[in-house]
C-alpha cells in the first residue's frame with residue numbers, strides 16, 4: 001500500500017533542524033562569525049576611543065588627541081572593511097546552504113515520486129521548494145551568526161563597563177536580558193501566524209498555477225469570472241494573515257524600542273548620578289554611554305531579525321517535511337541482478353494506492369513472454385495503468401509478486417528496474433530544452449547522429465526537420481507546441497535510444513489526424529520489434545496488432561487470448577467491443 005506524508009514526517013522543531021545544516025559548512029560559518037566579531041569589535045573600539053578622546057578634551061587634556069583621532073579613523077576604516085567582508089561571507093555561507101537545501105528538497109520529492117504529487121498541487125510543491133528556501137536565506141545570512149556575534153559583543157561590552165563601574169554593568173545586563181525575551185513572549189503567536197501565512201501563500205501560488213494550467217477550460221466554460229472571485233477571496237485571506245503578522249511584529253518592535261529608550265536613559269541617568277557623587281570620572285562619562293549603546297545596538301538588531309522567525313520556522317518546517325519524507329519504495333537489495341530474461345509475470349498481484357480506497361488490482365495473474373506484445377484492455381479504472389506503475393516499481397505490490405525473468409521486482413534495485421523497463425507515456429512531458437536534448441533524455445551520452453537515427457526510426461525526423469531550428473528548436477511549455485502524436489513519437493525516439501528490453505506503451509487516446517496516426521503506428525511497430533511490450537491500448541487496430549490480449553475488470557484479469565479467440569468467447573472483450581468502449585480506428 002502506498003504511504004503518504006504523515007504527521008510523523010512533519011518537522012517539530014524546524015529552527016533546530018536548520019542549525020546542523022549550518023555546521024556542515026563549519027569553515028564558512030566560523031568565517032561569518034569571525035568577520036562579524038571583527039566588524040562589531042572594531043566599531044566598538046572606534047566608538048569607545050572616540051568617546052574617550054571627547055572625555056579627555058572635556059577635562060582639558062589635549063595631549064595625544066591627534067594621534068588618537070588618527071587611530072580612531074583607522075579603526076573606522078577597519079570596521080567598514082570588516083563589515084563588507086562579513087556581508088560577503090555571510091551571503092556566500094547562506095547561498096551555499098540554500099543550494100544544498102534545494103537539491104535535498106528535490107531529492108526528497110524524487111524519492112517519493114510519483115506518489116508525492118498525489119493530493120498535492122504542483123504550485124504548492126513548487127512554493128515549498130523555492131519560496132520557502134528563499135525565506136530561510138534570512139536565517140543563514142542575517143540571523144544565526146548575528147546571534148553569536150551579538151551575544152559575544154554584548155558580553156564584551158558589559159565586562160568592559162564593569163571595569164568602570166559594576167553597578168552600570170549590572171543595569172546594562174538587566175536591560176539586555178529583558179530585550180532578548182521580547183520575541184520569546186510572542187513566539188507562539190508568531191509561530192502560528194507564520195505557519196498560516198506560509199500555508200496561505202502556498203495555497204495562493206497553487207491556485208494561480210491551477211488557473212494558468214486550466215485557462216483553456218476556464219475560458220471555454222465561461223468560468224473566468226468565478227475563478228477571479230476565488231483568487232480575490234484567497235488574496236483577501238492572505239492579506240488578513242499578513243496584517244495579523246504585521247500587527248504582532250509591530251507590537252514587538254514598539255516594545256523593543258520602548259525598552260531600549262528606557263534602558264538607555266536609565267543607564268545614562270545612573271552614570272550622571274555616579275559622576276555627581278564622584279564615583280565616576282567626568283572624562284569616562286562618554287565612554288560608559290558609548291559602551292552601553294554598543295552593547296544594546298546588536299541586541300536590538302537581532303530582536304528585529306527574530307521578528308521574522310515565525311515565517312522562517314514555517315518555511316523550514318515545510319522544506320524539511322519534503323526533505324525527510326520516507327521513500328515511496330525502499331530497495332531491499334542494492335546489487336543489480338545481472339542479465340534477466342525479459343519475461344514478465346504478474347503473479348496473483350494485489351495492490352491499493354491508499355488504505356481507504358478499494359484495491360486497484362486484486363489477484364491479477366498474467367504473463368508476457370520474451371519479445372511478446374500483450375495489450376491490456378478494460379474499462380476506465382480497470383487497473384491498466386496500475387500494472388504499468390507496478391512494473392516500473394513506482395509502487396511495490398501489497399500481495400503476490402511482479403517478476404521479471406523469474407526474479408521478484410522487489411529484489412531488483414530501482415535504478416536497475418529503470419534500465420530494464422522504459423515507458424512511452426500518454427502525456428509526454430517535454431522540457432524547455434532543444435528537441436535534441438529532449439530525445440537525449442533516453443541516453444544522455446548519445447551522439448547527435450544516434451539521436452537523429454532514433455528520430456528517423458520513430459518517424460519523427462520529418463516533422464523535426466520542418467521546425468524553425470530543426471533539432472535545435474526549443475520545446476516545452478514556454479516554446480514551440482507539438483501535437484500529442486508528435487510528442488509520443490519523440491518519446492518513442494527516447495525509448496529507442498534507451499534500448500531497454502521491456503517497453504510500456506500507453507497509447508494516446510486523443511484523435512490524431514490521418515498522417516500523424518499513420519506515422520505513430522509505424523513508430524510503435526518499430527519500437528516494439530524485439531522487445532517485450534506491455535501495451536495499454538485504446539484503439540482496436542493497436543489491440544489487434546498485439547500477440548495476446550489481457551482483459552481487466554475492476555482489478556481482476558477476466559479473460560486472456562487473441563482477438564479472434566476473445567470475440568468468439570463472447571465475454572467481457574466482446575462486450576467492450578459491442579459498447580464501443582474501444583476506439584474503432
Ligand SMILES: Nc1ncnc2c1ncn2[C@@H]1O[C@H](COP(=O)(O)OP(=O)(O)OP(=O)(O)O)[C@@H](O)[C@H]1O
Nearest residue numbers: 118353354360378379380381382383384385386387
Ligand atoms: N495515483 C493514484 N492514487 C489513488 N488511486 C489511484 C491512483 N491511480 C489510479 N487510482 C485508482 O486505481 C484504480 C485503477 O486505476 P488505473 O489508472 O490503473 O485504471 P486504468 O484502467 O488505467 O484507467 P484509464 O483507462 O482511465 O487510465 C482506479 O479506481 C483509480 O481511481
